[in-house]
Amino acid sequence: DAGVIQSPRHEVTEMGQEVTLRCKPISGHNSLFWYRQTMMRGLELLIYFNNNVPIDDSGMPEDRFSAKMPNASFSTLKIQPSEPRDSAVYFCASSPRQIQETQYFGPGTRLLVL
């Protein structure tokens, strides 16, 4: 079985540009999570979806960040406009329906905003 798939794996962009990160969760999983990892703040939850519906977006830094899940097999995290402080590794994770189930992480997208 393929795990969580993220693309691109690396992204280098200039400040002010739009960045779109993509995630394909594990088939059959109905919860999807976006996390951000930085040296200063560690791993922090940005947003999560349950059955394609955003449930908790309290971790989204500001209006420049938006996330969508148009169907059960695809999600995007968009930053517009990007800023240097957005540089981080962005992880997508998915889990099955039951609340006690494990979250499985993708390989991450390493974003560098110049």
Place this chain on the structure above:
Amino acid sequence: AQSVAQPEDQVNVAEGNPLTVKCTYSVSGNPYLFWYVQYPNRGLQFLLKYITGDNLVKGSYGFEAEFNKSQTSFHLKKPSALVSDSALYFCAVRDTGRRALTFGSGTRLQVQP
């Protein structure tokens, strides 16, 4: 609110010796506790979890963790460390009311040959 503390930034241990990586948690309800490992330039890999039942949980790669409710701890252990265990280890907690995990700051494990 839920929180996790990993008091040690780094743990050093000699190969073949037992290792312990510490974690304490705070939740309002019953905790679901997890350990993940991260190798350089990789995503997080699930090691083990505690949901309910036996306080000693066994996981991947010979790791185990002991849930202690009175001390609100969930320390990760391994009887005999390998150099290949060197990585970044994260403890995470989720209470019964939320799906999202709250992660600790991570502990870097360095196993010396």
